[in-house]
Amino acid sequence: GTEWTLRRAVGTARFWWIALGYFCGLYIWYAVQVHQTKFLLDIGFSPGVAVWSLGAVSLLGIPGQIVLGHLSDRIGREWVWAISCLGFAICFAALVALKYEPSLWLVYLMVFTQGALGYGLTSVMGPVVLEIFQGKHYGSIFGTIMLAALAGGAAGPWATGVLHDFTGSYTIAFAAGIAVSLLSAIAIWQASPGKV
Numbered sequence: 001g002t003e004w005t006l007r008r009a010v011g012t013a014r015f016w017w018i019a020l021g022y023f024c025g026l027y028i029w030y031a032v033q034v035h036q037t038k039f040l041l042d043i044g045f046s047p048g049v050a051v052w053s054l055g056a057v058s059l060l061g062i063p064g065q066i067v068l069g070h071l072s073d074r075i076g077r078e079w080v081w082a083i084s085c086l087g088f089a090i091c092f093a094a095l096v097a098l099k100y101e102p103s104l105w106l107v108y109l110m111v112f113t114q115g116a117l118g119y120g121l122t123s124v125m126g127p128v129v130l131e132i133f134q135g136k137h138y139g140s141i142f143g144t145i146m147l148a149a150l151a152g153g154a155a156g157p158w159a160t161g162v163l164h165d166f167t168g169s170y171t172i173a174f175a176a177g178i179a180v181s182l183l184s185a186i187a188i189w190q191a192s193p194g195k196v
Contacts, residue, residue, distance in 0.1 A: 009137075014192070018188065019148035022149035022152065023149060023151055023152035023155075024183050027180050028181050036095065039098075043098060045107070049107065056115065060111065067120075081121065082189070084118050084120040085118075087114060088118040088177065089182065092181065093174075126142065132191065160174075163176065
C-alpha cells in the first residue's frame, strides 16, 4: 500500500542493495564481454575461435533469458539472479583455467555459462525493481537504479583493463570478476523482492 516515489525509494536500504547488485551485475557482464576476445587471442586461440565464442554467447543468451525469466516466475527473482551470477563466476573461473590449460572444452564451458546462465540477469532486472517499488513512479525509480547499472557496465571493462595493464595478466582481473559476481548475488538477496 506504499505510494512509492523516487525520494521515498532512495531512502530505503532495498534501493541501495538493488543499485549495488545491478552495478556489480553489469560490471561482470561487460568486463568479460569486452576482454574475452583479446584474452583468447593472447593465449593462442585462432581469431575464428575467439570471434565465434563472442557470437555464441549472444546466441545462447536468447534461450537462456527466456528460460530463466520463465523460471523466475516460479522460484523467485533472487534465485534466478543468483543462478546468473553463478554463471558469470564459472565463466570467469573457466577463463582463469584457460590460461593454464588452453582447451576447447573450457572455451565451451565459458561460452555456455556466460550466455545461457549469465545473460539471464536481464530477464529479472525489471521485475526485481517492480516487485519492491511498484506504482506510478516506477519509471523514475527504475531509471535511477539503472544509472548504477550503467556505471557498473562502464567500470567493468575499465577496471579489467587497468588490472591487466598493471599486472600483465588477466588472472587477477578475472578473479575479481568472481568476487563481484558473488557480491551481486548477495546484494539482490538482501533486497529480497520475493518477500514483498
